[in-house]
Amino acid sequence: MMNSVCAEQHRIGCALGGFYTALAMNGVLPILHCGPGCQEQVQNVLALINGGQNAHPFQEMFLPCTSFSESDVVFGGTDRLRKTVSIALESYKAEMMLIVSGCTPAIVGDDVAEVAESFCDAKIPVRCAELPGFAGNNLLGHSRVLRAILGTCERETSEVTPRMVNVFGIVPFYDPFWDGTLENFGSLLRAIGLEPNILYGRGNGYRNVKKVPRAEFNIVASPWIDLDVTVELQERFGTPVFHYPMIPVGPTESSRFLRELTAFSNLDSNHVEQYISDMEDRYYYYVNRSLSWIHECRNMSKEFIVISGASSALSFTRFLINDLGLIPEKIYIAENVPSNYHEIIRGYFEDVAYDGPVEVVFTDDGGLAAAEMRDMNLSGKPIILGSSWDDALAQNLGLPYIPISAPLGDYPIGSKNYFGYEGGLSLFCEYCAACDKA
Amino acid sequence: MALNLDSPQSLNRETRLGSITGYAGTFQDLTKKGCAGCLSNKKRCFATPSTCSHVHSINQLAAIDDVAVIDHAPLGCSGSIIYYTVGHNKRRSDHFDGKKRLAVVVSSNMKESDTIFGGTEKLRETILAVHKRHKPKAIYVVSSCVSSIIGDDIYSVTQDASLELGIPVGFASGEGIRSKIWSSGFDAYCHAVSRTLLDAPLEKNNTVNYIAFTKINRENLDPFMHRLGLDVIYLTGGATIEDYKSASRSLASFGQCGSQSSYLAGALEQMFGVKYFQSHLPFGGVGFERFYRDLARYLGKLDIAETVILEEREFYADELAILREKLKGKKAFVALGASYAFEYVRMLHELGMEASHVVAYHYDPHLDNVSDEPVAAAADAIEIGYDFSVSVNDAQESETYLLMKRHPADIFISRSHAGGLWAAKTGIPTMEADIGLDIIGYRGLVSFGKGIVSKLSNTNFTLNLGKRYKSPFTEEFESRNPYFFEDDA
Structure with a gap:
């Protein structure tokens, strides 16, 4: 793990960003106990510039928020939080509420769990997840939020629903x-x-x-x-x-x-x-129907560079190596993957139908790839798979580019995805188009 | 209150200008109380997110060419910077070498242990690393909630670094908790550049400073200034350090709005006597005429101004008459920043429309001008004399949503902050308002009017959305008093 002192080009939100996991579940309302602007910092990198997304029906700007301020630093913010939860319970049609708290209440020592517990008689469950940004990124937040929400489910019978x-x-x-x-x-x-x-x-x-x-x-x-x-x-x-x-x-x-x-x-x-x-x-029917286009004087990229989280880096790397026959130049995993997973993940990257090296770098510096590529002796015209940050980089370097990870880009993507056989086909076509355009 | 430019930190708007984020009443009442110094802020017992000063100090500093910004904060506090980077790249295509520019905003990446042991050593390392990687001409360090609560002495670190590196290393106090008003972040940027980039003028130039987000569409402004013998120095995104250094040689300054521009224009006036025009903003026909006369009078060129004004009036008269006919009696709900909310009401008025209700994201009863000229809203209240329903909320969408239902309108005019989203969901046509150079003068007024006409010509998109709208809120919420003020609860 390269622990950089120069962390830039944010590709990940802070722990508070875990509230998006709650927002993706209908009926769950996150209540923000943090500053008025914390939501926006998360929103831009995880939603708005990440494929023009917003939450529905509880859009982010309508979430209850204590807007933690200077006076709360002095007097504590739990009274304001309690009031906010009470009003939220009267106002939103939700099946569960989850208090998520940020850096400032954590530093001043607000007992958020106590506030959540004080609503144990409410009609719906009120739980909490402490998500200070200094504790980690939105993946930590996701884990804490998901565990807090799953904490409300109980097994009513011992029966398993088959299949x-x-x-x-x-x-x-x-x-x-x-x-x-x-x-x-x-x-x-x-x-x-x-x-x-x-x-x-x-x-x-x-x-x-x-x-x-x-x-x-x-x-x-x-x-x-x-x-x-x-x-x-x-x-x-x-x-x-x-x-x-x-x-x-x-x-x-x-x-x-x-x-x-x-x-x-x-x-x-x-x-x-x-x-x-x-x-x-x-899949191969459609690939066959594109072969004459490829063999019409096209010079497709043979090498590729990925800059993304571990999950999508792995999905896309395996496809590019196993199905499209490309060569990995370098894989940057720009999310703070816990170090105990590093070797296991490297193993997943090497489990491909390709004998050459697959160089994987774990970093928390989103700008590392750009800094290195300035001095990198690139063989050919590698295609870059990354985020909106890399779009600008690729354009400046004249390289082909496909957006695959947060912050994906400043446009709505609707239901777009690369899942499965159909997803591979979409990616194949985008690879062709990107190489031809660059 | 005069600006204290000797202090490392800028004072926030509440303290310096008496600015507020909570009010409900009328335009005349708001502006009169503001002028009389008896405007008090209403606090809320329930809030929804807005934005904070932190990101606005960062994005303004990061938009200066060859500047690197260091966010002394946990990693997430500058997550928004991608928003400003893509926006910036879209806007600068007309005056750049075609290369995409990536905003250089580096986080000191404060972790839990830094909150216990302090983060100044980490900050020092980050400054050196940024200098090595990006070789900027200036560096600004912006403080955050975390670094300020734990008491890191950032200012001393920047002073030492500046000596060591031989470039300006400035400090902007941009921690979100210091102010309820996000525009205080603009002030932190202005304070930082005022202390590091402004130089005493050796001579005066025939230039005027325009302080704003962007200089795109400068062709809407330059010709008017050229007629008065002035060139414009654009202290906007994409400005250079040299642009800031030459600002003190200008004869006058004005800005896109009181929120973003007041502090820097005020500092230039206070330090170097560069006259700050803020009572009349140049938007729409009436706004342009008043602003242009003010500036021309100051330069002793009123005759030129009158000629230009007549030309402009005449050129757009027919188009305006047609627009007024089409828009007569239509109503708009306006939710915009402290200046534009009221600039747009005046422009609606010029088009024969009226505001059903106006939400201003904050209100400044005063700005940083040395003179005692009223703020633009107060000037309109006196000079135009109209009145309408007004509230002040810092992009509190829950409040705006309830107000929107109580003050029906033909169109919802807003900009960012998800204001328009709820109007669209519930079936009201929306318009994302342009600001700055897009709406200067009669040209801007006509373009605004045409925009409304075309929005209202086919409203199917919002109509269909509205038909399918299912409120995610309870009956109790939907029917409650729209304001969440503490003493009303």
């Missing part, structure tokens, strides 16, 4: 494609005979939180995110965990994912193999 699976591993908003990815993830699981229980997105939310204990097993599709949460669920409810280190993008990874999942869950492998064969055939 029902909870889907974990995606950090909503931070992963700009979360919404569309989860819709397609759900469809894929349904197609092979499972019943997905997804917590985030349209029509999902708190009602699905209540179903979590009854799942047959939990799927975690990420290198490290949500492993803590599912271990906790395993301890509480005995739910087994199927861990797959990433969201599958493209045919190779999607088929591998399906085969491993089939083996884990005793699904009908004939049916799944048929599905795989059909989907791969479809």
